[in-house]
Amino acid sequence: MSEHTKDNSRGGLLGQPSSRRDFIRKTALSAFVGGAAAACSTDASGAQQSKLTEADHSGGSMAPNPAPVSVAAAAEAMDKMHEAGIKAFPAQTAGKGNQLLKPRIEKGVKIFDITAKKISWQTAPGQFVEAWAYNEQVPGPQIRVREGDRVRLNIKNELSESTAVHFHGVELPNDQDGVPFITQPPIKPGQSYTYEFTAPNPGSHMYHSHHNAATQVGLGMLGAFIIEPKNPDPIEKADIDYVMVLNDGAHGYTFNGKSFPATEPIVAKRGQKVRIRFMNEGMMIHPMHLHGMHMTIIAKDGWNVPAPWKCDTLNVSPGERWDVIVNCNNLGTWAFHCHILPHAESDHGMFGMVTALVVK
Amino acid sequence: MSEHTKDNSRGGLLGQPSSRRDFIRKTALSAFVGGAAAACSTDASGAQQSKLTEADHSGGSMAPNPAPVSVAAAAEAMDKMHEAGIKAFPAQTAGKGNQLLKPRIEKGVKIFDITAKKISWQTAPGQFVEAWAYNEQVPGPQIRVREGDRVRLNIKNELSESTAVHFHGVELPNDQDGVPFITQPPIKPGQSYTYEFTAPNPGSHMYHSHHNAATQVGLGMLGAFIIEPKNPDPIEKADIDYVMVLNDGAHGYTFNGKSFPATEPIVAKRGQKVRIRFMNEGMMIHPMHLHGMHMTIIAKDGWNVPAPWKCDTLNVSPGERWDVIVNCNNLGTWAFHCHILPHAESDHGMFGMVTALVVK
């Protein structure tokens, strides 16, 4: 057993986005300085002491007592798998979804060109899935416009079946609503189609297929559609504006198209305010739990709530969007995951709907 | 490719309830005017242009490029199934649930006679299921009384097993609560039983079996029980008051006992306020998503909320009731469905928990 003084490597946290992976590896390793002993914090806000005591266990797998050899070995083997997952985070994978799409501007109209086609998509190390994607991204590119903007979207369908795009939450004229045979014909394979409208109600919205949608959305035909308000409420001001699309379809349990350890951490400086826009494009609820800090709920489906409220576990149902603010006042790497535990962990370690909020 | 001027047939929307089906057929067809080309709206609030461009596709299924013949044919075949579902909406089926039951009045008491029996129930064209129903309706007849009314319900059990009626959400004296062996004996096959009480807390409540209820409620023994307040809040005033009972049991995914395309559209005039009373009698959540307009939540389980809030996707959990107001200010036929997509669409087209809000 050992008493530790402050572990400075822990205080450093993520220096630069480019060093995240190394950092997190170091963080994980730092926990093992001194064999199986734990770190100790002198943080003024709380803990002063944290000890790991061992019986006859000296860090190896052969401790004869109290755990028999086979038990200790089996536990050690499981822990190694769990550790490997954590150390791999954030793992590199091919492709990145939800990238901001810069519009072309013609005669004052913001124009977005979107092509739907079948691709191979990597969700985690070694995991490749078939995706039907917008601009080869899952989620499709993030579209951001401003309330009152004139917006045009040119959709090209390179899939083998028809499609259509619905702007979920956006209060459009009926013929721009994207529902085949009700508001438009389907966009057939090989065809293109243009939507055009003036951006109405601001907020966190989505665009996705509304044709054979259980299949098409499940395979990736979805993205964030954000309309920024002309006059934002003061509570909306944030240093970081992060979109987190939840999904649970053919690609497994994902945040922005990736599964842990390939999910992306959110990195903030102490004192910053992070706005998270949760969007559920799946078929299941996902109660999102943040460690270490609470979330203040400021908007539902793009509409500011009349009385912001606080929680650490926010139930996000299919089709819902919730905007929250996190005041990043607690240093460290904080687990951030769906609290339906089988969506986040197995006996092989964490997977799926897990990421971290890192406050440095 | 063609540029269209305003499609007046679209502006007409549903003329009369009796012409809904024709209308919707016409709407669907109007989308095909000009071959595969789309309509264009000049609605002042937004869209001015909407184009469908074709590669070498001239409306037939033989376009050689870019979609190969077999792809185009398969896509066309799928679209035909989707189109057929939409065109059939709202489909005629035998039986209508949730019909307002007018009470007999004796000595100031409003008396409702309810018989539970097994029937055959049609949920959609060609789909017949066994139902255990109140007054041969699924949901059972809608009961509406006023706060303070003296109410009597005569229940006759013509089923092959015992039953009892619980008034879900109604704060009754204990012996009227309908739980066999706790507040009353079960009502055995062939027996009758009378509940009588003064209508207490107003709001959107339900009545349903509380005996072998997972089976009996799943088979249809449920209905809306609404207590209108003596002094309604101004926010409750609406032009149309619509009850929508959600279910997902033995009868499949239904709204008021019917599956799309046999669900009932809600039809309103522009400028009208529609109050929708969602009631979930199933075993699953159903996040209800309205296109084109938002919902203002005014009550939960019959209790007015302290601060009404807005959304377009409302998660309704089993046993919950939510009252919302929709200001019908956006013309058109708007899809209105559960956003768990497998409850609403398959590769054969929309089914189950889909209907429309039509603003004309």
Place this chain on the structure above:
Amino acid sequence: MSEHTKDNSRGGLLGQPSSRRDFIRKTALSAFVGGAAAACSTDASGAQQSKLTEADHSGGSMAPNPAPVSVAAAAEAMDKMHEAGIKAFPAQTAGKGNQLLKPRIEKGVKIFDITAKKISWQTAPGQFVEAWAYNEQVPGPQIRVREGDRVRLNIKNELSESTAVHFHGVELPNDQDGVPFITQPPIKPGQSYTYEFTAPNPGSHMYHSHHNAATQVGLGMLGAFIIEPKNPDPIEKADIDYVMVLNDGAHGYTFNGKSFPATEPIVAKRGQKVRIRFMNEGMMIHPMHLHGMHMTIIAKDGWNVPAPWKCDTLNVSPGERWDVIVNCNNLGTWAFHCHILPHAESDHGMFGMVTALVVK
């Protein structure tokens, strides 16, 4: 058919906690006074009359009409099973979870000793399951401290695999957060580990495993961790403070580790205020429905809500905590259950997530 006068045995309700079981048996039996006839209440607030009419059914199972012999016999057999379940409530079982753990105090620090080990746990009469438990309880012992208290938890791992304890909802310094390989090493079999911190944000929180958690929490490694506020809001004052942990893992559908009829009723006197702290440690939603009275929601995840709201069916999602107040103003034994009916009743009677709130 018979007309009854007031059934006084019903008015008595639970005299003392020690007589609960007898009481409830008597209540159930009283419903059968007069054969199959029902009780009648003269409660001023409502019901005056409640009748059970029989056709040719005189209490036996041989009534020839209208229900044929076999139908009546089958119905009777089912009812007997349902009755037996109710009569057995609250059934005695071995073991009681969620017992308040009194801390040792050393130099002003409140110390809690917790040992994790595998045990046999009884969830209902005749139902024994393997549990991985804290201090041989499921849920683990209830820990209550006060905001600002210095708290130390000594965790001893007597399991065959590693573990760690996360304090869900408690805003701790990062190295006390309990996530192996991120904030600490795992606590290996045979090892002990100490957490120490100053109790921060007050409210209804939880502690549970955060290592191989889908398995470990599912098997019982969870408990309530309550931080009482220095300055409680007046709305929080209650006569009874009840913790109800919901679970649906390897142990079936349980409240505080027990399934109906072994669940514990909440017993209050008329006029008392009961605070219920719902905590969902399972993988599914549980919309909790209270009969006879409504709940006023006062806190979410330990944070007081800005505008308390009312309901009778509260959706509790995994990881969420909801605090509610019930004003016990309605006499009787009230069913209180999850409204996903297959979590609460089968054709063999009520089971799982069912209990009662008894107002006497």
